Amino acid sequence: MIIRQSQDVRPSEITSEGVYRSRRAFLAWIAGTGLMAAAPDVLARALASAPPAPSPLRYTPNPRLSTTERQNSWEEVTTYNNFYEFGTGKADPADNSRGFRTRPWNVAIEGEAEVTGSFTLEDILRPHPLEERIYRLRCVEAWSMVIPWIGFPLGDLIKRFKPTSRARYVEFTTLLDPQQMPGQRYPVLDWPYVEGLRLDEAMHPLALLAVGLYGKVLPNQNGAPLRLVVPWKYGFKSIKSIVRIRFTADRPRTSWEKALPREYGFYANVNPGVDHPRWSQKRERRIGSGAFWDRQPTQMFNGYADQVASLYGGLDLARNF
Amino acid sequence: MTAPGEGLARFVLKPLVLAGCLAPFAWLAAGAAGLGGVSLGANPVEEILHSLGRWGLNFLLITLCITPLRQLTGWVQWMRLRRMLGLTAFFYILGHFLFYVLVDQAGDLGVIVEDVLKRPYITLGFTGLLLLLPLALTSTKGAMRRLGRRWQRLHRLVYVVAALGCIHFYWQVKADVREPLLYVGALALLLGWRWWKHRDRLSHAARAPFERAA
Incomplete structure (x- = not known):
C-alpha cells in the first residue's frame, strides 16, 4: 500500500x-x-x-447501525461537553476551543504494525467513504445523548496498517499542546490524554472514527478533527483530537485509569449493574428529553448488547469494569 | 439612644444584603421557568442542583466572615446581618437537598437511601444538613434568650457543618479539585483567624494578673 x-x-x-x-x-x-x-x-x-462556518460533508446514512430515538439538538451536542483539555466546565470546551487549529494535522501510526509512520489527516481519511450513524452516547456521569456522527469504521483504518500478530491492543493519544489547550496547563489528568481498546474491540463494526456530526465537520469542542466513538462504552473512552494510534502487545494504561483506578477501569463498558463508587449507574438522564426529573433505565452495553456482548464471554464485568 | 450606624445597618445594609441573598435563587427560578433570557444550559437539573449547593456553601462562609469583620472594623452593626446570612445558607442547603430528593432522583427512596448510606460524600453532606437543622430552629431571639450561654456553644456546630460542606464538595468532583480547594482554603483562613484570636485572648488573660500587680 x-x-x-x-x-x-x-x-x-x-x-x-x-x-x-x-x-x-x-x-x-x-x-x-x-x-x-x-x-x-x-x-x-x-x-x-x-471561525469558519461548519462545512457540509458528503456521506451516506447507515440506518442499519443507527437508532431511531430522538436526536439531541446541535446546540445540546456542541455546548455540553466533557473535553478537559479545554477546561473542566461543561461549557468550557465550546468557549475555549474557538481558535483551535485542526489543519495541518498529522496522525502517527506506531507499534506492532507493518505500516507505520506519520500521516497527514488527508492520507488517513482518503480511502474511507463517510457514513452517518446515529448512536446513543452514555457518559459515566449518568447523562446521555443521541448523536448523528459522520465517520467510518475504525476497523477499516486499522486493516490498512496491517497490525502484526503481536498486536493485541490499540492505544490512542490526544494532541498535547498547552498553548492551544488551556486545560492542559494544569495537571487535572496526566496529559496527554490516552485511551485504549482491545484489538478485537477496535475491529468491531460499531467502533467508529468520527470526523463530523449532523452532516457537518466536527466542531472543535467535539474532538475535531478526528475522534473515536465507541457507543457501548462510557463516553470517556471515545478519545478526541487523536494524534497517535499505537498497536501494542500490552494493555495501555489509560488516563482515567491512571488518575482514579478505583473509579474508572480499562473496559468502561456501560453497565447498569456496576455502580460508580460515587453514584448509581442504573439510570441516566437523557439530555433535553422528557420532564425535568425524568431518568431512564440504563441498558447493558448502552443497548448494544446484541452486537457486542460476545466480545466479553468469560470476563467478570464487575471486576473488569 | 441608638448605636452608631444602626440606622444605616437596619435600613440600608440589611435590605441590600437580603436582595443579594435572594438573587441567586431568583436567577435559578428564572432559568427553570425560562424567563428573562436566563439559560441553565443543556442539563438544567445538574446546574440547579450544583448551584444550590455551591450557594449554600458560599453563604455559610460569608456568615463566618461576620465575626472577623466586626473584629477588624470595630463596627458591631455587622452582627445584624449574621442571622439573615446563616438562614440564607440553610435555605440554599435545604433547597439543594430537596432538589436532589424530589427532582434529581425524582423521589426514588431506594436510590436516595442507598446514596446516603453507601456514598461517603452524600453521607457527609446529609450529616451537615442534619447538624444545620437545630441551628436554624434556634435562630430566633426567643431561643437565644432561653438557651443563654448554651446557644453559643450549640451554634459552634456551624464550623463542623462548614467543614462537612467543603469535604462533601471535594469528594464530589471527578478530578479537578481546584474549586473545592479554594473553599477549603477560605474555611481554613476563617477558622485560623478565630483560633489566633482565641489564643490571643488566652495569653492576655494569663498575663493580666501580672499587669495588675505591676
Whole structure:
C-alpha cells in the first residue's frame, strides 16, 4: 500500500461560493472605507481568526447501525461537553476551543504494525467513504445523548496498517499542546490524554472514527478533527483530537485509569449493574428529553448488547469494569 | 439612644444584603421557568442542583466572615446581618437537598437511601444538613434568650457543618479539585483567624494578673 503525503483539498475545505463572495464584498467595503490602509494587520488578524462556518460533508446514512430515538439538538451536542483539555466546565470546551487549529494535522501510526509512520489527516481519511450513524452516547456521569456522527469504521483504518500478530491492543493519544489547550496547563489528568481498546474491540463494526456530526465537520469542542466513538462504552473512552494510534502487545494504561483506578477501569463498558463508587449507574438522564426529573433505565452495553456482548464471554464485568 | 450606624445597618445594609441573598435563587427560578433570557444550559437539573449547593456553601462562609469583620472594623452593626446570612445558607442547603430528593432522583427512596448510606460524600453532606437543622430552629431571639450561654456553644456546630460542606464538595468532583480547594482554603483562613484570636485572648488573660500587680 502506498500512502503518500499530498496537498489534496477535501470538498469540506473548499470555501463555498457564498462565503467567498461575501469575503470579497467585505474586502471591497473595507478598502472603500480606507480602513485597509490604516490597520492592515488588525484586519488580517480578524480575518484569520474568524471561525469558519461548519462545512457540509458528503456521506451516506447507515440506518442499519443507527437508532431511531430522538436526536439531541446541535446546540445540546456542541455546548455540553466533557473535553478537559479545554477546561473542566461543561461549557468550557465550546468557549475555549474557538481558535483551535485542526489543519495541518498529522496522525502517527506506531507499534506492532507493518505500516507505520506519520500521516497527514488527508492520507488517513482518503480511502474511507463517510457514513452517518446515529448512536446513543452514555457518559459515566449518568447523562446521555443521541448523536448523528459522520465517520467510518475504525476497523477499516486499522486493516490498512496491517497490525502484526503481536498486536493485541490499540492505544490512542490526544494532541498535547498547552498553548492551544488551556486545560492542559494544569495537571487535572496526566496529559496527554490516552485511551485504549482491545484489538478485537477496535475491529468491531460499531467502533467508529468520527470526523463530523449532523452532516457537518466536527466542531472543535467535539474532538475535531478526528475522534473515536465507541457507543457501548462510557463516553470517556471515545478519545478526541487523536494524534497517535499505537498497536501494542500490552494493555495501555489509560488516563482515567491512571488518575482514579478505583473509579474508572480499562473496559468502561456501560453497565447498569456496576455502580460508580460515587453514584448509581442504573439510570441516566437523557439530555433535553422528557420532564425535568425524568431518568431512564440504563441498558447493558448502552443497548448494544446484541452486537457486542460476545466480545466479553468469560470476563467478570464487575471486576473488569 | 441608638448605636452608631444602626440606622444605616437596619435600613440600608440589611435590605441590600437580603436582595443579594435572594438573587441567586431568583436567577435559578428564572432559568427553570425560562424567563428573562436566563439559560441553565443543556442539563438544567445538574446546574440547579450544583448551584444550590455551591450557594449554600458560599453563604455559610460569608456568615463566618461576620465575626472577623466586626473584629477588624470595630463596627458591631455587622452582627445584624449574621442571622439573615446563616438562614440564607440553610435555605440554599435545604433547597439543594430537596432538589436532589424530589427532582434529581425524582423521589426514588431506594436510590436516595442507598446514596446516603453507601456514598461517603452524600453521607457527609446529609450529616451537615442534619447538624444545620437545630441551628436554624434556634435562630430566633426567643431561643437565644432561653438557651443563654448554651446557644453559643450549640451554634459552634456551624464550623463542623462548614467543614462537612467543603469535604462533601471535594469528594464530589471527578478530578479537578481546584474549586473545592479554594473553599477549603477560605474555611481554613476563617477558622485560623478565630483560633489566633482565641489564643490571643488566652495569653492576655494569663498575663493580666501580672499587669495588675505591676
